[in-house]
Amino acid sequence: MKTKQIVLFASGSGSNVENIIRYFQDKPKVTIAMVLTNKRDAKVLDRCNKLNVSALYFNKIAFQETDCILDILKGVNPNLIVLAGFLWKIPEKIIEAFPNKIINIHPALLPKYGGKGMYGPKVHNAVKENNETETGITIHFVNEHYDEGAIIHQAKTAILPEDSADDIAEKVHTLEYEHFPRIIAQLLLDQ
Numbered sequence: 564m565k566t567k568q569i570v571l572f573a574s575g576s577g578s579n580v581e582n583i584i585r586y587f588q589d590k591p592k593v594t595i596a597m598v599l600t601n602k603r604d605a606k607v608l609d610r611c612n613k614l615n616v617s618a619l620y621f622n623k624i625a626f627q628e629t630d631c632i633l634d635i636l637k638g639v640n641p642n643l644i645v646l647a648g649f650l651w652k653i654p655e656k657i658i659e660a661f662p663n664k665i666i667n668i669h670p671a672l673l674p675k676y677g678g679k680g681m682y683g684p685k686v687h688n689a690v691k692e693n694n695e696t697e698t699g700i701t702i703h704f705v706n707e708h709y710d711e712g713a714i715i716h717q718a719k720t721a722i723l724p725e726d727s728a729d730d731i732a733e734k735v736h737t738l739e740y741e742h743f744p745r746i747i748a749q750l751l752l753d754q
Contacts, residue, residue, distance in 0.1 A: 567751045568596040570641040572649035577607025579647035579668065579739055584614050586744035593751060596639045601626065601651055626651065633657050642754055645747060646705065650682055655707050665705040666750070668743050670735045672717055673701040677710030687728040687735065697721050698731060700738045702746050716746045 569587070573580045580598055587593045597617040600607050611618035625631040633656055636644065646653070646667040653665060669677060669686075676686045676698075690698045699719035704712035718741070720734040 566591070567593045567643070567754070568639060568641040569593065569747065569751075570596050570636060570639055570644050571598045572644065572646045573598060573600050573605065573607040574602055574650045575605055575607065575648050577605065577610040577648070578736070579743060580607050581610045581614065582740045583645065583647060583744050583747065584610075584616055586748075590748070593748070596641055597635075599632065599635075601649070607648075623651075627654055630656070633660060636661065642751055643747060647743070648683075652679075652709060653705050658705060658707060663704055666715065666747070667703055667705050667710075667712070668739055669701045669703065669710050670698075670732075670739070671701065672697070672699045672719065673703065673710050673714060677701075679709045681710070684728065684732065687731045690722070690731055691726070691728045694724075695722055698735060700735060700742060702743065715750070716742060718742045 571580050571583060584595050587595060595616050597619060598607060598611050599619050599621060601621060603620050608618050621632055636657065637660065644661055644665040658665060671686045671690060676689050697719050699717055701714055702716045703714045706712040718738045720738055722731055
């Protein structure tokens with residue numbers, strides 16, 4: 564059986580990236596082909612170094628104004644492109660080249676708390692300010708609009724009145740680590 568290839572995109576510390584890499588380390592049918600980041604000093608680069616995974620930094624011009632990243636992706640031809648804490652909108656040319664092969668994880672139960680500018684602490688603060696009794700994660704396909712692609716999987720967690728935004732973030736991270744790699748594996752098996 565041919566190995567399934569994953570390309571990961573990240574913008575920050577890369578804790579989800581590391582979790583995904585570790586999940587697939589002992590699964591010979593899946594390879595993390597590379598990690599791409601839009602931040603030169605992103606901690607995800609250090610994690611990739613330690614985990615012996617290829618990583619590449621790119622700037623906005625390479626991503627949006629040229630075919631540089633698209634060409635790299637076409638060269639790898641991944642079965643799945645996974646956005647794990649990646650904050651830039653994916654250009655339409657990449658979405659068109661990889662239909663239903665790009666997924667994202669969002670730290671809330673979409674359609675609530677989604678859209679441009681809604682990420683990380685901003686989401687958790689909004690959830691807290693609105694006195695929500697539950698939140699969670701949404702894994703979804705990526706389309707040309709922020710957080711509007713078809714939902715693949717959602718997982719929920721209760722919020723206690725005394726929970727701070729940081730407590731909420733911790734609960735959401737736990738869900739991310741538990742569900743994201745498993746759903747990625749499921750999607751790869753369905754191909």
